[in-house]
Amino acid sequence: MAFKVFVDGREGTTGLQIIDYLSSRKDVELLEIDPDLRKDPRERQKLINQSDVTFLCLPDAASRESASLVTNADTCIIDASTAFRTHPDWVYGLPEIAPEQRDLLKKSKKIANPGCHATAFVLGVHPLIKAGIMPPDYPACCYSITGYSGGGKKLITAYEQLHTPSLDSPRHYALGLVHKHLPEMTVRTGLTAAPVFTPVVADFYKGLAVTTFVHTRLLTKKVTPADIRQLLARYYQDEPFIRVFPFDDANNLDNGFFDVQGCNNTNRADIFVFGNPEQMAVITRIDNLGKGASGAAVQCMNIHLGLDEATGLV
Numbered sequence: 001m002a003f004k005v006f007v008d009g010r011e012g013t014t015g016l017q018i019i020d021y022l023s024s025r026k027d028v029e030l031l032e033i034d035p036d037l038r039k040d041p042r043e044r045q046k047l048i049n050q051s052d053v054t055f056l057c058l059p060d061a062a063s064r065e066s067a068s069l070v071t072n073a074d075t076c077i078i079d080a081s082t083a084f085r086t087h088p089d090w091v092y093g094l095p096e097i098a099p100e101q102r103d104l105l106k107k108s109k110k111i112a113n114p115g116c117h118a119t120a121f122v123l124g125v126h127p128l129i130k131a132g133i134m135p136p137d138y139p140a141c142c143y144s145i146t147g148y149s150g151g152g153k154k155l156i157t158a159y160e161q162l163h164t165p166s167l168d169s170p171r172h173y174a175l176g177l178v179h180k181h182l183p184e185m186t187v188r189t190g191l192t193a194a195p196v197f198t199p200v201v202a203d204f205y206k207g208l209a210v211t212t213f214v215h216t217r218l219l220t221k222k223v224t225p226a227d228i229r230q231l232l233a234r235y236y237q238d239e240p241f242i243r244v245f246p247f248d249d250a251n252n253l254d255n256g257f258f259d260v261q262g263c264n265n266t267n268r269a270d271i272f273v274f275g276n277p278e279q280m281a282v283i284t285r286i287d288n289l290g291k292g293a294s295g296a297a298v299q300c301m302n303i304h305l306g307l308d309e310a311t312g313l314v
């Protein structure tokens with residue numbers, strides 16, 4: 001028998017991509033909402049409570065509203081918004097973060113899907129803190145380069161239809177240094193203070209890479225960038241969606257240039273370490289709509305339902 005799945009927000013960027021992942025699966029039955037009623041709380045409530053799994057692909061306020069409509073104790077909510085990512089009652093949807101995470105995702109009916117920048121930052125940094133090599137009070141500094149689909153329908157329209165000349169070049173944003181992913185970037189790595197972080201959006205549809213800079217003299221042990229690469233490779237050695245590349249891997253650069261779009265159309269996260277004995281850059285690359293949003297949400301659904309977690313994903 002197929003699992004009943006409802007996508008609340010199916011006309012949005014994340015929702016459409018989840019539908020794309022699921023529509024050809026035989027083990028999933030997609031519950032359809034009347035397009036004229038897709039924002040009607042009563043209709044959404046009916047479908048949410050008929051489902052085994054509901055994905056919320058909505059702005060934060062609408063996600064909170066949908067989460068409050070659940071009356072069926074067997075319905076699992078997987079929320080793509082920022083609303084619950086550091087909430088103690090919700091399980092963070094990053095299975096690779098800890099050995100016990102998959103078990104928690106299996107048991108919980110409330111799963112908070114990570115943010116795209118946060119996914120890349122956390123994957124690169126949390127193993128270093130966990131290993132005691134990066135102290136929790138490390139003054140972390142990072143930036144992200146992202147495609148414009150990360151900003152949803154509004155930003156896609158701005159780039160693809162309005163496109164003023166300033167959109168030709170990459171654009172820094174969140175310059176108040178209070179980006180909405182900072183709480184999860186702090187809590188989910190174990191840092192005691194938020195990293196300094198600015199994202200940069202540029203004129204390409206999707207693909208994202210977060211670079212974190214590390215001074216080796218501020219670490220707790222004398223380690224080289226190659227040691228850090230080794231630690232990350234060991235940490236993720238059994239992970240189906242994470243690849244850690246050799247230290248200073250020029251083979252995966254194009255004449256020295258990094259390809260931010262190298263994970264597009266996959267649910268993969270690729271981790272690289274570059275640098276010299278004094279300083280290093282840890283770079284994690286994802287598809288912001290794959291491991292950064294919809295792919296990760298489907299991976300969590302698979303785990304929750306006890307299926308092979310790679311079902312329908314590459």
Ligand SMILES: NC(=O)C1=CN([C@@H]2O[C@H](COP(=O)(O)OP(=O)(O)OC[C@H]3O[C@@H](n4cnc5c(N)ncnc54)[C@H](OP(=O)(O)O)[C@@H]3O)[C@@H](O)[C@H]2O)C=CC1
Nearest residue numbers: 009011012013014039057058062080081149150152153293
């Ligand atoms: N894009 C990305 O890379 C990522 C997005 N996310 C998060 O996922 C969520 C969805 O983002 P995204 O898909 O990009 O956003 P979009 O703006 O592309 O889509 C949001 C959808 O929600 C619909 N909507 C808004 N309010 C309601 C409501 N009250 N009831 C029902 N539907 C409603 C919108 O309707 P309408 O079509 O009429 O505008 C739209 O279709 C957000 O919380 C975002 O932060 C998370 C990770 C990455």
Ligand SMILES: CC(=O)N[C@@H](CCC(=O)OP(=O)(O)O)C(=O)O
Nearest residue numbers: 080081082115116117150151201
């Ligand atoms: C380019 C762009 O605007 N990207 C979004 C992040 C997309 C994402 O991860 O989504 P959440 O909104 O769910 O956190 C931003 O930086 O706010």
